[in-house]
Amino acid sequence: MKVCLGQIDTTPGDFEGNLARIVRGIDKAGADECDVVVFPELTIPGYLSQDLVYDPAFIDRNLAALEEIASYTTTVHPGLHVVVGYIDRNEGFGKPFFNMAAVVAAGSVVARYTKQLLPFYDVFDELRYYEPGDQLTILSIADQKVGIAICEDLWNDKGTDDYNYEGNPLSQYREQGVEVILSLNSSPYVHDKGWQRLNLIETGKDNGSPITVVYVNQRGGQDELVFDGQSFVLREGQLLYLGNEIHEDSYETVDLDKTTPLVADVNESKTDIPFVALFDLLVLCLRDYVEKSGFSQVVLASSGGVDSAVVCKIACEAVGAENVHAIRMPSIFSSVHSRDDALELHENLGCWDYEVPIDHQPVLEMLNAKFKVHDDSNNVVETGTYAEVADENMQARLRDLYVMHFSNAYGAMPLSTGNKTESACGYYTHFDMNFSFAPIKDLYKYQVFDIARRCSDIPANIWIKPPSAELAKDQTDESSLLPYAVLDPIVRAHVEDYESAFSGFESWIERHRGDRISSDINVVDSWLTSGRAEVEFQKILSLIGRMEYKRRQTCPGIKVSKVAFGIGRRIPIVEKWS
Numbered sequence: 001m002k003v004c005l006g007q008i009d010t011t012p013g014d015f016e017g018n019l020a021r022i023v024r025g026i027d028k029a030g031a032d033e034c035d036v037v038v039f040p041e042l043t044i045p046g047y048l049s050q051d052l053v054y055d056p057a058f059i060d061r062n063l064a065a066l067e068e069i070a071s072y073t074t075t076v077h078p079g080l081h082v083v084v085g086y087i088d089r090n091e092g093f094g095k096p097f098f099n100m101a102a103v104v105a106a107g108s109v110v111a112r113y114t115k116q117l118l119p120f121y122d123v124f125d126e127l128r129y130y131e132p133g134d135q136l137t138i139l140s141i142a143d144q145k146v147g148i149a150i151c152e153d154l155w156n157d158k159g160t161d162d163y164n165y166e167g168n169p170l171s172q173y174r175e176q177g178v179e180v181i182l183s184l185n186s187s188p189y190v191h192d193k194g195w196q197r198l199n200l201i202e203t204g205k206d207n208g209s210p211i212t213v214v215y216v217n218q219r220g221g222q223d224e225l226v227f228d229g230q231s232f233v234l235r236e237g238q239l240l241y242l243g244n245e246i247h248e249d250s251y252e253t254v255d256l257d258k259t260t261p262l263v264a265d266v267n268e269s270k271t272d273i274p275f276v277a278l279f280d281l282l283v284l285c286l287r288d289y290v291e292k293s294g295f296s297q298v299v300l301a302s303s304g305g306v307d308s309a310v311v312c313k314i315a316c317e318a319v320g321a322e323n324v325h326a327i328r329m330p331s332i333f334s335s336v337h338s339r340d341d342a343l344e345l346h347e348n349l350g351c352w353d354y355e356v357p358i359d360h361q362p363v364l365e366m367l368n369a370k371f372k373v374h375d376d377s378n379n380v381v382e383t384g385t386y387a388e389v390a391d392e393n394m395q396a397r398l399r400d401l402y403v404m405h406f407s408n409a410y411g412a413m414p415l416s417t418g419n420k421t422e423s424a425c426g427y428y429t430h431f432d433m434n435f436s437f438a439p440i441k442d443l444y445k446y447q448v449f450d451i452a453r454r455c456s457d458i459p460a461n462i463w464i465k466p467p468s469a470e471l472a473k474d475q476t477d478e479s480s481l482l483p484y485a486v487l488d489p490i491v492r493a494h495v496e497d498y499e500s501a502f503s504g505f506e507s508w509i510e511r512h513r514g515d516r517i518s519s520d521i522n523v524v525d526s527w528l529t530s531g532r533a534e535v536e537f538q539k540i541l542s543l544i545g546r547m548e549y550k551r552r553q554t555c556p557g558i559k560v561s562k563v564a565f566g567i568g569r570r571i572p573i574v575e576k577w578s
Contacts (some may be wrong), residue, residue, distance in 0.1 A: 001142040001180065001256045004029035004037040006230045008249040009220030011292055012046035015061050019044070021249055023072060026253075027568070028251040030076030037251075038112075038182050040218035040227075042085040042099065042395045044069075046313045047186035047218060048225070053087060053097055053129055062087050066102055066109070074107040081105045081141055083148065085184045088112075094131035094237060094440050097172065101148050101184050103139065110258070111135035115150035117165045122568040123188070123559065124224065136172055142328050147178040151185040154201055154213070155157040174211060185217040189228035189499040190562050194275040198266045201234055203573045210236045212256055221285030221292075224556045224566050228276050239263035244276050246284055251350060271307050279314070279451055285558045287318040290413055293436075296414035301399050302326035302346065304338030306452050307440060308417040313455050314439045315415060324351035325412055328356050329399045348457035356402055359396040375424065391540045396428075403435070413437065416555055421445045423554065423565055424491040425481055426547030433554035441557020442564040444492060445484040447520040482536060485523035490540050492517060496563045500541060543578020 006025035010018045022039060029037035041047055045062040053060050066086050073082055082104040087097050099115040115131025137148040155168040172564040173181055184210040187197070201213055219229035233240040233254050238261040241254045263269045290298060291537040296316050302308045308326075315324045328342045339355075346353040371381045407414040414435035418428050421444050433441070440448055481487060493499040493508045509517075509524060518524050527533050551565050553575055565568050 001036070001144050002032065002034040002253055003214050003233070003256060004032060004034045004251055004253045005216045005231045005233075005243060006037055006039040006215065006249075006251050007216060007219050007225075007229045007243050007245075008039060008043070009288065010040065010043060010046040010218060010517075011220075012222070013052055013058065014046060015044065015065050018046055019068065020063050020083075022069060024249070024517070025251045026072060026076060026080070026082055028068075028478045029082075029253070030080055032253040033077065033079075034253055036081040036083060036146075036182065038083045038184060038216040040085060040212055040216055041101075041184040041186040042087065043184070044084060044086040046222075047085075048222060049087075050122075050282050059087055059089060066104075070104045070108055073104050079142075080107040083182050085150065085186075087182055088114075088476040090131045095127070095129060097129050098133065099126065099130045099150060101137075101150055103137075103148065103513060110431070111137050113148035113150065115153060116167055116169050117152040119152045119155075121565065122496065123566075134167075136169065136176065137172075138176060138178060141180075145177060145179045147176070147181045149173070149181050149183040151183070151187055154181070154183055154215070178211060180214065183213060183215045185215060185231075186227060187217050188225040189276075189281055189560060191278075191560060194228065195270055195273070197230075198232065198239065198273070204307060212240075214254075219249070219284070221288030223556070224559045224564070226281045226285035226558055226560070227283055230276055233259070234266070235261075237265050237267060239266050239269075239273065242273065243447075246276055246280060277331045278447070279454075279470055281437055281560065282314050282558055283317045286314055286320060286415075286437065289437050290319055293413065295411070295413040297323045297325065297410065298415050299325040299327065299406045299412040300404055300408075300415040300417060301403050302342045303417075303418040304328075304330055304340070304342035304345070304462060305337075305417075306448055306458075306463045307403070307419055307422075308342075308452050310413055310455075311417045311439050311446050312345060312349060312351060313451075313458060316351055321350035322352075324349070325354065325406065325410075326351050326352045327356055327403060327406065329356050329402060330359050331360060331395045333395075334395050337461060337465070340539070341459050343460045345457070345462065348459070358395060358398045358402070360391075360398055364394055364396065400434075407436075415439060416557070418554070419443050419445055419448050419562070420495075420565065421484060421487050421491050423493060423551055424547070425487070425545050426543065426550045427481060428550075435555050438555050438557030442560050442565075443555070444488040446488050446516070449519060452572040472536070482523070482540065483523055483527070485518045486527045487540065488518045488519070489524060491544070492561075493542055494544060495565070495569065496561055502537050504575070505537060542578060545575070547573075547574045548578075 008021040025037050044065045086100050088100045090096055090098055101113040102109045116133045118130055118132050120127045139146055149169055214233050216231045217229050218227040220227055224541050229243055231243040231244045239260055240259045243250055312326055326346050330339050403414050416433045416435045416438035418433040420442050422428055423507040449463050452458045494503050499505050499508050548571050
C-alpha cells in the first residue's frame, strides 16, 4: 500500500486556504499513484475552531467543502482514497456535533468515522461540543484491512495525563484483524511529546496480529498552541517514516510494503530519533501568529538581557530581520555593557536598532506632586506608607509606553519578553507581559539560557552575566528571589505536576534527576540541605498563588510544557488556599 501523509498547516475558518492545501495533497498523491492520502484531524474547518462551531454557516461551509473534495477526486485516478477530518451535526441525543473523518474516493464518501475518545483536560474541551462515537470503521484499501482513528483514539487507556478511558479503539481494531490504521491528528507539542506518541502506540502491540499505524499530525501555530507535525509510520516498534519538516506543508509518500525501517526498535533508540527542535517550534508558532493575524512587522524592548535577546533571535528567524524593530531604552541604572550587548546583538542579527533613553525621575516627581494636592489627615497619600518599588517600576512602564507607541504608529506587533519562571513569581511589572504575544512565555529560565548558548549571533556576555532588570543600582534578579537553578524546578514541579508539599518536591527531584530540570542540579542539591529550603519552598509556592491576578492579564504565548499558564491551567484569581 502506498500512503501519502498530508502534514499541513490549517487555520480555523479558512476554508479556502485549508481546501487549497488539501487539493495540493490530493494532486501529489495522485501523481505518485498512491492508494490513500491522509490529512490531520478536523482538516476542513481547522483546529481548534472552538465556539465558531456554534455558527450554523460555519458548519454548512465545512460540509460544502467536503462535497467539493468529493467532486475533485473524480479528476485523479479512481484508486486513490482521501481521508479528511470535518464536523458533522448530531441530529440525535447528546452534544450538537461529531468530530468526524471521511474517506472519499471516485467522487463520493465511501466511509465515515466518528471520534470515540474525546479529550477533556489541559487545553482540550471536546466534550463541550462533540458527542463521542462508539463504532469502528473498517474498509478494504489495496487488499489491506484498514481502520480509521482520530488522535485521542490511539492515546487510549494507558494512564496518560491521568485521564483514562473505558474504550480502547486500538485494541478493538487489533481484535478485528485490522492491518493498517490511518490516524488523523491535531496533537499540539509538549516537551518529549514525539517520543511519547511513538512509545505509547508501540506498547499497544501486545495483542493480535502485526499492525501498521499511519499517524498524520497537523503542523503550525494556532494561538497558544504549536503543532509539531512529526507524522510517522510505525509497525510493531519499527519506525518506517518520521516527518521532521515543519516550516512547510509536506506531502510524503511511503510505500508500506517496500520501506526500510529508519529505526528497528523505538524503545531502544530514543536518543537516535531526530525529533524537531524546540527552537524551530518557537519560530514556527511566532511566524504563524504574526502572519495569520495580518501583521508583517514586530517590535520589542531589547535590554541586553538574555530573555529579550532570545526573543529578538526568534523574531528574526520567524519574520526576517528586516521586519524586526528592537528598541534600546537605557535609564540611569542601565550598565554600559547592557547597552553595548544589545547593540552588538542587533548588528549580528541585522534587525533595526533604536535608542530611546528614558528619564523616569521627572515623571515621578510630577506625579507625586500632583497626588499630594489634598492636605487632609485622612488622605492615604498623606498618611500612607510610600512603596519605593513604584519608583523602580516606573522605568518599565515608560518602556512599555514607548513600545506601544511604536506599535500604534507603525503597525508593528509588540512582543513580550517574559519567561515562565518570572511569570510564576510575578517578577515583572504589571504591563510587561501585556503586549500581543510572548514567544518564551512557557520557557523556564534554563531553557532560555540553553537557546542563547546555542545561538552564535547572541553575544556570550548576554548569557554569562547575572540576570538583572536594572531597575536599581547593582540589582540582580536572583538577589530578589532564589537562584534560577532552584526556582526552575520548584515552578515546574508545582505547575506541571501539582507538587505542593516539600517532601513531595524532594521525591520529584529524585524522579527527574536524569532529566533536564535545572541549569545546575548541584545548586539544587546544596539548597535542599541548607536548612532553609522548606521555608523558602513554601514562600515561593505562596508567591505563585498570589500572582495569579497578574498572570491572568498577560498576553498569549507559545505553550510547550505539559501545563502552561493560560487556558490549560485553571486556578481562581481570588482564593484563600495558596
